[in-house]
Amino acid sequence: MRLVNYGGNLELFIEAPGEYSDYYMCNPSVARRYFFMQNTVPDPPNDLFLKEKTPNGYRIFVVGGSTTAGYPYANNILFSRILQFRLQDVFPDKKIEVVNTAMTAVNTYTILDFIDEIIAHKADAILVYSGHNEFYGALGAASSESLGRFRGFVKLYLKLQQAKTFLFMRDVVGLLRKWLSDLLYEGDVTKPSATLMERMVGEQTIPLHSPIYQVGRQQFEGNLRDIVNKAKEAGVRVIVSELVSNIRDMKPFLSVSTDSLPPAEEVYRHAAQLEREGKFELAKKTYTRAKDLDALRFRATEEFNVVLRRIAEEIEIPVVPMKSYFEKASPHGLIGNNLILEHLHPNIDGYFMMADAFFDVMHEEGFVSERWDSRRIHPEAYYRENWGITELDKSYADLRIKILKGNWPFKPKSVPNRALIDYEPRTKADSIALKVWIEDINLERGHVQLAEHYEKLGQFDKAYKEYKSLIYITPHNVSPYLRAAHMLIKARKLNAALPYLRKSLELEDTAFANKWIGQILLDRGLTKTALLRLEKAAKIRPQDAQLIYNLSGAYALNGQFEKAKKTLKRLEKLQPDFPGAQDLKRQLDSLNK
Known part of the structure; x- marks a missing residue:
């Protein structure tokens, strides 16, 4: 079985493809370790981290389920990504890496299975937000992907699945279980029209303190204790967070x-x-x-918060008081639709609040460094106001929530989901959001299409914001930095474009960035620095007539007149009628008279 690599590579971390080969990334297929009854499985966010950790590096891994994975938003609304930007601003001399390994419909079994691989990749800290999926998450006590209620057996299974022969046997059993599911449960476990939330439910009715409830609670406690102990033994610091959910505006499911x-x-x-x-x-x-x-256990009980606080106290690790953050921001302390989209996933304000809460605890506990420069700590509102979020992000998330709420358990199973049928796009962003969902293109492509639409209309500020959103979705990709800068340049906002151009050079040395940095610096009168940039750009793109013209002018402004003339001759060969070239030539010729 190993010779044919049955099941493929299911390691947590794999080498990133192509131009990102210096990095590791989360394996998009890793969930196949846990989901053997589903035709499609969730995948983790797109975070990258260096294969070779830098001496000034600080590496944080974030673990959890769908909330930690930022559902229903794209990767720009991950609380972990917001946290990374905040920490990097406080510690500009460090390489802050925040790697989010979370996936929809997983629980502490998955985290426990990940923990050795996380520790092996030189983790400095692990942040845990998990607990809502203990019953219906993969391998959970009441899940359609359950292997039974004995935790020791499930832990043994997680070790055995590393063997390819065992994987093959597991999948054969999985096929038989799917067949029985289709026969006995009318295909609810695997039907493509159902949401993953619906497909994962094996046992619906779980009264409080019932035997199966106790199994789920003990599963959570045992796994969390093992996770924290393993990390602590390896010298890795851990923070666990309280769990929050919608208590006011979401009545009990069952x-x-x-x-x-x-x-x-x-x-x-x-x-x-x-x-x-x-x-x-x-x-x-x-x-x-x-x-x-509520006997349909999609929301963790308060007992789970008691458990995690007790473990944290025993093992001496900090707890994020997440409930108090959400309660303070809710009218009369009643957490509802003001911060939660349905039963437990935060809205955009809620995800920013989660980032703030983790940030504050890391500050209080001296994570990253004992000393934090308070002058570099921006207020929370700064990030909310300046983040890359557009109407497309909101429209796509709204559509996902409509589809989720159109299915069981929000609606009876007998009622067809009319979310897509009844959806009427009101804006271009709505139309593209629908296209992203129906045509199964990624949201990144949707942002590009909307930006191109705005650019054709001459709405460069709006186009810029779409590319800005892409920066926060794919921060290691140079393209959105360059395109955002280009839109600002077209909008004649050169100073605003400069930070994006400079940041792009940290990712890739391009002619475009060097050229425009040089031009902007020339306009500022910084002729020597500008010349260096323009020379570099000309080496990369020697056929760019505009660039060669600017370079000739830069030589002249630096008193290097012979080089200015030679460069102007290059321009004459490239484009004899280039606007302004004759005027510059006359000025240079006049210097010899």
Whole structure:
């Protein structure tokens, strides 16, 4: 089996392709370790990190499920990416790498399986936001991808799957399970029209404190303890975060009553009544109780926060008080649609808040360095106001949420999902968002198409913002930096273009960036520095008439008149009628009279 590489490479980290071969990236196929009942599987974000860690490097790995993966947004709204930019601003002398390994529908089993590989790649810190998927995430106690309720057996499975023969046997069993699923459950586990959220549910009804609930809680506690202990033994610092969810505006999915517990729906209605009466603190406790009583376990109970805080205290690691951040930003402390899109995924403001919360704890606990230069710490609002986000990002996320809410458990399984049928694009961004979804092109291409649309209309500022968004989606790609700068140049905002041009040179030495940096510096009167840039650009692109003209002028401004004349002769061969060339020639000739 190993000779034919059955199952492909399922390592967590692989060499990045092409021009990024100096980097590692998360393996897009790594989820196949855990999903053997699904035809399509989730993949992690597109973070890169250097194969050879620099002496000034600080490497952070971020682990978790769909919230940590930024659902329903693209990679520009990852809280980990926002955090990386914030940390890099505070520590410009360090190479800050933040690698997000999160995926939709995974839980602490996946993180535990990842931890040795993360440690082996010279982690300095690990940030954990996980717990909502313990029941229905891959290998979870009530998941369609479950291997049973005995944690020791699942851990053994995770070790055995490294053998190709075992993988083959697993997949044969998986095919049989799919066949039985289609026969017994009408294909709910694998049907392509269902969301992954729907397909992952194996056992729906899990009353609070029931035997299967206890299995999920113990699974979370045991796995989290193992994760933290492994990291600590390796000298890697860990931060765990409290879990947050929508308690006010998301009623329980499944209400059941037991001999000792009231129906969740009844408790939720009582909470709403308490809120109407102005009894907000009691309403918060009651909304939270209703969420915990929800027998369809897509939201972690408060007991999970108690567990993670207890583990953190025992092992002496910091906890992010995420609930207090969200409560302080919510009217009367009731977390709802103001920060959460549906049951638990934050909106854009919520993801920025998550980044702020982790940043604050890292600051308080002296991560990266004991000393933080407070003069380099920008206020939280600075990043929210200056980040690369456009209407396309919002439209695409809104469409994904509409599709999610059009399916079970938000709607009965008998009701067809009309999200796409009823969707009426109102803007160009809406139309492209729909195109991205239907035609299965990536959102990056959507941003380029929208930018090109704006450029044709002469709306260069709007085109620039699309490329700015792309910078935050693919920060290692030089193209969006150059295109963003180009749009600013066309909008005659040369000073605003300069930072993008300079940043692009850190990724690739291009004629375009050197040329325009040289031109902008010439306009500022910095003739010597400008000349160096223009000379470099001319070596890369000797046939660029505009560049050669600028270079001739730069030589003249630096008093190098013979070089200016020689360069002008080059221009005459390239383009004899170049505008302004004759005037420059007359000026140079007059210097010899």
